[in-house]
Amino acid sequence: MNVFSAAISFAPGLALGSFLNVVAARLPLKRSIVRPRSACMHCEKEIEWYDNLPLVSYALLRGRCRHCSAHIPLVYPAVELVTALLVAGCVLAFGPTVEAAIAAFFCCVLVAVSAIDAQHRIIPNRIVLPATAVVLVANTLRTLSPQWAIAALAASGFLFVAALAYPAGMGMGDVKLALLMGAALGRSVPVALMLGMFAAVVPGIYLIAKHGNAGRKMGVPFGPFLALGSVVALFWGGSILHAYLSTFH
Numbered sequence: 001m002n003v004f005s006a007a008i009s010f011a012p013g014l015a016l017g018s019f020l021n022v023v024a025a026r027l028p029l030k031r032s033i034v035r036p037r038s039a040c041m042h043c044e045k046e047i048e049w050y051d052n053l054p055l056v057s058y059a060l061l062r063g064r065c066r067h068c069s070a071h072i073p074l075v076y077p078a079v080e081l082v083t084a085l086l087v088a089g090c091v092l093a094f095g096p097t098v099e100a101a102i103a104a105f106f107c108c109v110l111v112a113v114s115a116i117d118a119q120h121r122i123i124p125n126r127i128v129l130p131a132t133a134v135v136l137v138a139n140t141l142r143t144l145s146p147q148w149a150i151a152a153l154a155a156s157g158f159l160f161v162a163a164l165a166y167p168a169g170m171g172m173g174d175v176k177l178a179l180l181m182g183a184a185l186g187r188s189v190p191v192a193l194m195l196g197m198f199a200a201v202v203p204g205i206y207l208i209a210k211h212g213n214a215g216r217k218m219g220v221p222f223g224p225f226l227a228l229g230s231v232v233a234l235f236w237g238g239s240i241l242h243a244y245l246s247t248f249h
């Protein structure tokens with residue numbers, strides 16, 4: 001049953017991914033996400049609907065604009081595919097439920113935030129703060145438990161202290177993203193924070209190895225790693241936490 005629902009949710013997931021591309025491209029530039037229609041970044045010609053189908057158009061056009069043959073950045077189909085897989089994954093893991101809807105919404109926000117942070121090194125308040133409010137209210141109503149609010153405050157408090165101790169690595173955007181992570185993940189949020197920090201160490205070490213001391217100052221946008229940790233914690237946080245805690249018994 002869940003497999004069937006998940007397969008059906010893949011197509012709307014692709015459409016959502018397409019929308020997230022628009023959000024990620026326009027929101028940091030403070031442009032409307034509704035109008036005008038999408039245009040080629042290079043020749044500025046409007047993209048017709050049949051050239052704007054998620055994944056399909058990229059494949060048919062072989063990754064180039066129909067008019068000027070400029071390369072379409074690979075990040076566009078990647079965002080569409082990742083979003084669709086995450087949405088379908090939420091339905092597969094949680095069934096066609098409110099929990100799945102909240103989880104899918106959380107995943108969409110993570111994709112948009114990662115795309116923006118990777119390109120612009122910012123995590124926009126205009127996405128993270130309203131999303132946190134929505135997820136916190138929805139999860140609290142769903143379970144009637146204070147764990148979501150507590151996890152949100154604890155996770156952002158933890159990253160706030162980390163940002164004070166290591167200002168080059170983290171910003172206040174990451175602290176606010178942790179609010180959202182706590183509201184969405186509840187008691188699994190430590191798993192997301194730990195995995196995110198471990199994952200971010202890998203490119204950090206690579207930069208230091210490649211550029212020496214200068215690499216230490218380059219820093220890596222932290223948002224995508226927190227997002228990666230969040231996705232793992234969303235699907236497997238309960239079992240990871242359980243495995244971790246049971247090693248002490």
Ligand SMILES: [Zn+2]
Nearest residue numbers: 040043065068
């Ligand atoms: Zn073009």
